[in-house]
Amino acid sequence: MKLAEVRNLAVGIVVALLAIAVPLVSDGYWLSIATTAMMYIALSTSWALFSGPTHLIALSTGAFFGIGGYLVGTGMSDYELDFWLMAAVAPFVAMFLALLIGLATLRLSGVYFVIFTLGLAEMIRNLVSWIQNNFLGSRGLYVLTDFTDAHIYWMLLAVAIVVFLTGWWINRSRLGFALRIIGNDEEVAKHVGIDTAWSKVTLFMTTGFFAALVGAIVAPRYSYIEPNVVFSPQLSFLVVIMALLGGVHRLWGPLVGVIPFTLMWEAITIFFPSSTTLFLGISFLLIVYLIPNGFVGMFESGLARLRR
Amino acid sequence: MMQGEPILKISNLSKRFGGLVAVDDLTFNVREHEVMGIIGPNGSGKSTTLNLISGALRASDGMIVLEGQDLTVLPPHKIARAGVARTFQLVRILPKLSVIENVIAGAAFASKPRWGGEAELFASALLERLELGDKKHLGVDSLTYIDQKRLELARALASEPEILLLDEWLAGLNPSELQIGIELISRLRNEGRTIILVEHVMDAIRSLCDRCVVMNSGKKIAEGTPAEVLSDPEVVRAYLGDG
Numbered sequence: 001m002k003l004a005e006v007r008n009l010a011v012g013i014v015v016a017l018l019a020i021a022v023p024l025v026s027d028g029y030w031l032s033i034a035t036t037a038m039m040y041i042a043l044s045t046s047w048a049l050f051s052g053p054t055h056l057i058a059l060s061t062g063a064f065f066g067i068g069g070y071l072v073g074t075g076m077s078d079y080e081l082d083f084w085l086m087a088a089v090a091p092f093v094a095m096f097l098a099l100l101i102g103l104a105t106l107r108l109s110g111v112y113f114v115i116f117t118l119g120l121a122e123m124i125r126n127l128v129s130w131i132q133n134n135f136l137g138s139r140g141l142y143v144l145t146d147f148t149d150a151h152i153y154w155m156l157l158a159v160a161i162v163v164f165l166t167g168w169w170i171n172r173s174r175l176g177f178a179l180r181i182i183g184n185d186e187e188v189a190k191h192v193g194i195d196t197a198w199s200k201v202t203l204f205m206t207t208g209f210f211a212a213l214v215g216a217i218v219a220p221r222y223s224y225i226e227p228n229v230v231f232s233p234q235l236s237f238l239v240v241i242m243a244l245l246g247g248v249h250r251l252w253g254p255l256v257g258v259i260p261f262t263l264m265w266e267a268i269t270i271f272f273p274s275s276t277t278l279f280l281g282i283s284f285l286l287i288v289y290l291i292p293n294g295f296v297g298m299f300e301s302g303l304a305r306l307r308r
Numbered sequence: 309m310m311q312g313e314p315i316l317k318i319s320n321l322s323k324r325f326g327g328l329v330a331v332d333d334l335t336f337n338v339r340e341h342e343v344m345g346i347i348g349p350n351g352s353g354k355s356t357t358l359n360l361i362s363g364a365l366r367a368s369d370g371m372i373v374l375e376g377q378d379l380t381v382l383p384p385h386k387i388a389r390a391g392v393a394r395t396f397q398l399v400r401i402l403p404k405l406s407v408i409e410n411v412i413a414g415a416a417f418a419s420k421p422r423w424g425g426e427a428e429l430f431a432s433a434l435l436e437r438l439e440l441g442d443k444k445h446l447g448v449d450s451l452t453y454i455d456q457k458r459l460e461l462a463r464a465l466a467s468e469p470e471i472l473l474l475d476e477w478l479a480g481l482n483p484s485e486l487q488i489g490i491e492l493i494s495r496l497r498n499e500g501r502t503i504i505l506v507e508h509v510m511d512a513i514r515s516l517c518d519r520c521v522v523m524n525s526g527k528k529i530a531e532g533t534p535a536e537v538l539s540d541p542e543v544v545r546a547y548l549g550d551g
């Protein structure tokens with residue numbers, strides 16, 4: 001291991017230990033915000049595993065997240081299945097869906113990929129709602145567990161840690177290198193022997209897996225699940241915004257974006273509850289125009305200027 | 309170096325773009341250790357031929373066989389792993405990777421993949437040989453044009469290909485760089501590599517190629533040693549533009 005890696009690992013362990021302690025020192029309100037932040041850390045970081053190197057902006061997080069939440073909801077409420085069973089099954093269902101989406105979108109680039117993933121997520125949302133309302137009865141899905149916010153927070157932290165370890169491993173592997181080459185020039189990638197299709201689909205499936213896992217874990221927070229709510233397009237956008245705000249070219253970039261944005265978003269939903277979509281759009285524009293490489297990019301280029 | 313058996317066999321290869329026949333019933337072989345030139349006027353189908361061989365384009369007709377393996381319908385990554393490496397007419401290096409990473413990109417996914425410390429040693433040695441050794445940790449934006457060309461060549465060599473496709477690798481070099489470039493390719497030739505060289509620079513064709521194929525409007529109009537084909541009246545006509 002190189003020196004920088006040892007340092008990063010040490011910093012990572014310290015941050016993780018501090019994060020474990022959060023529920024012990026915060027009250028209900030702040031713990032709830034911390035839980036939301038932890039959810040977005042896991043989601044944005046895993047989103048960036050695929051979208052960072054490939055520059056393909058996927059707006060399907062809500063669909064995978066929804067699969068997690070919905071399967072836990074319908075499993076526990078309609079079939080009296082165990083939470084853990086559903087939380088274990090959902091990520092694999094999402095992975096399979098990601099495989100299908102991946103295969104369908106392989107030839108799409110740039111804006112077509114964005115539109116396709118958004119459209120597909122919306123289609124899934126409507127389809128599940130329709131099936132729920134017409135065939136399964138439109139009664140609500142209750143997720144009753146004895147998890148406290150602290151439990152959910154810790155489970156999300158565990159997922160986030162696994163996401164970081166996965167990302168760290170991918171970045172060192174040939175798969176991670178392949179993705180970077182694809183992001184640079186897909187034609188060259190093919191010509192040096194990279195199975196670009198399979199590399200992209202593998203990473204996309206990883207992203208889908210984690211999003212569904214997160215969706216399953218936070219389902220008990222809602223206690224009442226409605227397809228239209230868990231298959232949330234807004235969530236897809238928030239995940240993208242937070243990741244871009246932090247910077248997607250580093251593993252820890254999204255983390256840097258999530259924390260301030262979660263706080264700001266909390267304020268926005270309190271003070272302007274009816275215009276959240278407006279703020280979502282404004283944030284997106286500001287980030288893309290003003291800090292295209294995120295806080296991390298800003299920080300790094302500042303550092304480079306100082307050194308010169 | 310003695311030339312061996314044919315290793316690449318191209319037979320009746322065609323590529324149509326709508327009504328345009330860019331490559332028309334093209335047949336030729338490339339022997340092991342041979343430098344085969346492809347020349348012809350602009351738009352005669354030289355790059356398209358290389359694109360068909362490397363799998364960037366799918367043939368409309370005909371066959372491409374490398375050492376007994378049919379490449380005709382394989383996707384480019386499988387063709388690369390079968391031992392075909394190439395450079396592009398408009399140089400394509402990976403802009404956000406360092407110089408050495410650009411070379412490792414060529415080595416990491418080849419038929420005999422190299423990764424980690426081994427890949428770094430191998431790439432460093434290759435860069436030394438192409439006189440880029442002192443630039444290996446730089447970003448590619450600091451490279452001059454000829455260094456970018458060298459780097460692209462290094463990436464192609466990093467896969468240890470059975471056959472190397474160079475699409476106007478010498479184009480755009482100034483006269484002194486051109487000498488360096490020709491020198492470099494002649495070194496590859498002396499190492500016994502099998503190369504297909506698409507080129508407009510006639511000096512390079514004469515000094516580097518064992519044989520060449522002349523194309524015009526997608527068709528092969530001549531094949532032979534550079535001296536033979538360049539004195540062929542049909543070739544002269546094609547180049548003068550009334551062929």
Ligand SMILES: Nc1ncnc2c1ncn2[C@@H]1O[C@H](COP(=O)(O)OP(=O)(O)OP(=O)(O)O)[C@@H](O)[C@H]1O
Nearest residue numbers: 325328330348349350351352353354355356357397
């Ligand atoms: N992807 C494509 N789609 C449509 N037409 C194409 C395509 N690629 C090449 N062509 C056409 O095929 C013909 C042959 O082009 P090609 O690039 O192979 O020529 P070339 O011999 O490499 O020329 P040059 O010396 O200018 O590089 C040209 O008429 C070109 O316009």
Ligand SMILES: [Mg+2]
Nearest residue numbers: 354355356397
């Ligand atoms: Mg050409």
